[in-house]
Amino acid sequence: MTIGSNLSLRLAAILLISFILVQLSIAAVILRPSGDAGKSYGLPRPNEVAAIAGSIERAPSGQREALLEALDSGLYSLRLEKRLPARWRSSNELGDLARLYQSASQGRPVSVDGRRPRLSRWIGDAARPARFLAPIRVAIRLRNGDILVLTSQPSDDLRTYLQSRAIIGALGALTLLGVLMLAVRQTTGPLRALARGVRQFADDLDAPDLPVAGPREVHQVATAFNDMKAQIRTLLAERTRLLGAIAHDLRTYLTRLRLRAEFIEDAAHRERAIRDLSEMTALVNDTLFLADRESAPPARPEHVLLGPALREIADAHAELGDQVLLVLPPEDLTISATPLAMRRVLDNLIANGLRHGTCVTVAAHDRGDAIDIIVEDDGPGVPDEALSRLGLPFQRLDPSRSRETGGAGLGLAIVRALAARDRAEIVFEQRVPNGLRAILRYPRARMIDTASDGEEVNSVRGAESHVR
Known part of the structure; x- marks a missing residue:
């Protein structure tokens, strides 16, 4: 931290330099x-x-x-x-x-x-x-x-007197500087709270409003920020309601078209029409889920033993004939996560790996400050310049939107959204010699809050319909 980058230190430096310049000016006159x-x-x-x-x-x-x-x-x-x-x-x-x-x-x-x-x-x-x-x-x-x-x-007597007065003056100056530093810190405190509120609002739309305190200018900034938050929440809520209404109407028409497609006499055309309608339905559901994730209640994670959870996911894929290899983690390795959200994230990562490769390996490692769940595939991997785009909505390396080659590019975006709700992050890396490595990184497990009736609260709204 430098003086130029910290407002409190900058104001304190200005006060100190001004104090020194005043003393030097007095000495120059004398x-x-x-x-x-x-x-x-x-x-x-x-x-x-x-x-x-x-x-x-x-x-x-x-x-x-x-x-x-x-x-x-x-x-x-x-x-x-x-x-x-x-x-x-x-x-x-x-x-x-x-x-x-x-x-x-x-x-x-x-x-x-x-x-x-x-x-x-x-x-x-x-x-x-x-x-x-x-x-x-x-x-x-x-x-x-x-x-x-x-x-x-x-003289000796006057020197002793001047020394005592100099000590008193120095202590008074230090006390004055301390009071000024405290006043500067109290003045810049609301600005620090504003910065924390902005960062918190970036992660949580339901973050509490900033306290309206401090000088008039800071008071006005906090009020304007709270008003902006309320407007953003309103806009997002209206967007979610609009998308929900559109999705509801689209489902109605898609259902009608699905029924009418059954009357198509040509079997090949009928199958293609039904497949297109199914992809449209899945696209509508995925888009609605991404739009609705901001308005979902806060995540309430549970303590999850990774060994049994990963074994259950791997066994489910093995029953479908998928080549999923599991490297069992230590029995006591635990994370704090929403079980359904974690399962859906891993299912999407495994499905993405199997879509581009023939075998997927799942493992978990304790990094000390966090726990990594690693999903690797043996596919061709992705170009280095494309790693940063993985997980962005509607971003795919394959320009097509076919479900056979990856859909509309929302799978990894949903993975990022679900992971973020549990304060986890997704990191994509190249696998040597080939393939893609996805790292699901959870912070070390903490004590979780429970609802008043003692039951855990599931924060992922409507996720049951999206588990693949």
Whole structure:
């Protein structure tokens, strides 16, 4: 997940960058060069330094320490030394500053030095306030021989105060950022719920409406989405009713035509007419089933032992003379599925394999996170570019619509629809050296819900008439 792809992180980054830019702007204003030589370094002015030196000279020796402690409480620090400290490497502009202090010192010797700023190459040697990392030091020899040293760094008391306030400020800033992050998350929460609702609606037309909450804009989006869902459900329901009415009327006319076909004297023409009418009836039933699957109640799967279930399906095909080989799975291998839907899916896959090959093999494997039921045939297979089209309604490799060669292309579409209702998926692969492999992948079995009377609910409406 990147900052650009997540709205919460993007808003948080904008707030954090804005906060940093504000602090940098404040620092730039504070640290800009000043024309006042003394104050620009956080030092007292030259006449103030002379007054401090005179006060210490006039004070009795026993009171000088107390006087220094009283004066040592600002943005500069004071101390008395017996000898002149070792000189620092001075900046270029300190010669002018030394002359200013010397002219105001009333004849006292003055020494000014300081450390060169590390960023002087980019920011220059111009005087700047709060020069803590590259301090300026002014040393004045008093008339009693002591050295008064003033350094442009805060005194110990002020430094402790500033540190405590900095910690409080940092904690306050972090708390503010945390509150802002929480506010951003609460603001984008309805958007995440909207995304989940869209994905859920794509899988389940009966998904509950989105809660109408959040800011006004998100409130409007959720309302519009719920209205759109209601309109889509209405359109699908009308489509289903229309197809049901058409199918009902078509069945009536097909039944009449079927009866009239019996009066055709030519046996060959009669058989062809009856076969065409049967294919039309099957096509109408398959189309109606696909149209009706969205309006069916939610699937309520059961725990199904694969061993007995697959053996029953294989035995049923063996009784019809089909070559179906079963590789028995472990006895305790279980899936969560609707039994009738699973049987119809496997019957369609086996029938499809036998239609194009001579033998079909059925096996099951535990993948850990899912269980695969594999149906393989020894037919010619399909072109690689056609694998993605398998299972789409009315998509067939054979351009004909004959039931002998596969019908109207709805068999595998019905397989996908039935599997999807049990949260399973169908994967088609090429079989080596030839043939097609269909993988029916079920998620690992979960506890299933039961109806209030304790009976399992079958979710596949009208599927009994479609089992082949």
